[in-house]
Amino acid sequence: MIERIVVGKFAVNCFFVMCDETKEAVIIDPGAQANVIDRQVKKHEAKVKYIVLTHGHGDHIGAVEELKALYNVPVIASEDEDDMLQNPDFNESSRICDHAISFTADQYVRDEDELTFGNKTMKFIMTPGHTKGGMCIHIDDHLFTGDTLFNRSVGRTDLYGGSHQTLISSIAFKLLRLDDETKVYPGHGAMSTIGFEREHNPFM
Numbered sequence: 278m279i280e281r282i283v284v285g286k287f288a289v290n291c292f293f294v295m296c297d298e299t300k301e302a303v304i305i306d307p308g309a310q311a312n313v314i315d316r317q318v319k320k321h322e323a324k325v326k327y328i329v330l331t332h333g334h335g336d337h338i339g340a341v342e343e344l345k346a347l348y349n350v351p352v353i354a355s356e357d358e359d360d361m362l363q364n365p366d367f368n369e370s371s372r373i374c375d376h377a378i379s380f381t382a383d384q385y386v387r388d389e390d391e392l393t394f395g396n397k398t399m400k401f402i403m404t405p406g407h408t409k410g411g412m413c414i415h416i417d418d419h420l421f422t423g424d425t426l427f428n429r430s431v432g433r434t435d436l437y438g439g440s441h442q443t444l445i446s447s448i449a450f451k452l453l454r455l456d457d458e459t460k461v462y463p464g465h466g467a468m469s470t471i472g473f474e475r476e477h478n479p480f481m
């Protein structure tokens with residue numbers, strides 16, 4: 278079960294993903310509005326197991342500390358995103374959020390690492406480019422792409438750690454090899470599929 282919760286002034290797609298059989302769940306990119314996210318958790322009587330970050334930008338991490346305190350669960354991020362999570366200038370929170378954000382993840386993951394919740398497996402695909410430690414999260418035929426890949430677009434690369442060439446390589450070699458039917462859930466905006474992006478994304 279997947280629910281999109283659009284949060285904050287940057288309209289970040291936060292995703293609540295739950296294993297229907299066990300009600301164990303993960304929260305991907307809690308960017309803001311912890312109370313709104315928690316309402317979904319309560320509505321489904323879910324047991325949150327992990328908070329997972331596609332990357333460390335302020336608009337995607339604003340509710341992490343509040344939800345972590347609420348659920349007492351580990352925060353998962355790429356090991357290459359550590360410096361960004363700790364530095365409010367790198368993660369932009371000193372500029373774009375109402376308070377500077379600095380924390381460390383509880384568990385850092387690498388390319389192709391896996392974690393489970395309920396009967397579901399999350400596989401992490403490192404896709405640097407938008408940030409150094411940007412990653413996508415693959416669960417069954419669902420792919421959560423953060424600010425790496427959008428519907429008909431790709432993430433900006435003019436911020437700390439960004440590289441357009443690296444981003445395009447990440448998408449071309451690691452995401453477009455997935456099945457056409459793979460559903461794409463970006464960090465902002467509308468859903469898509471890998472097949473649609475292969476055909477219609479002007480950056481590819």
Ligand SMILES: [Zn+2]
Pocket residue numbers: 332334407424
């Ligand atoms: Zn971002």
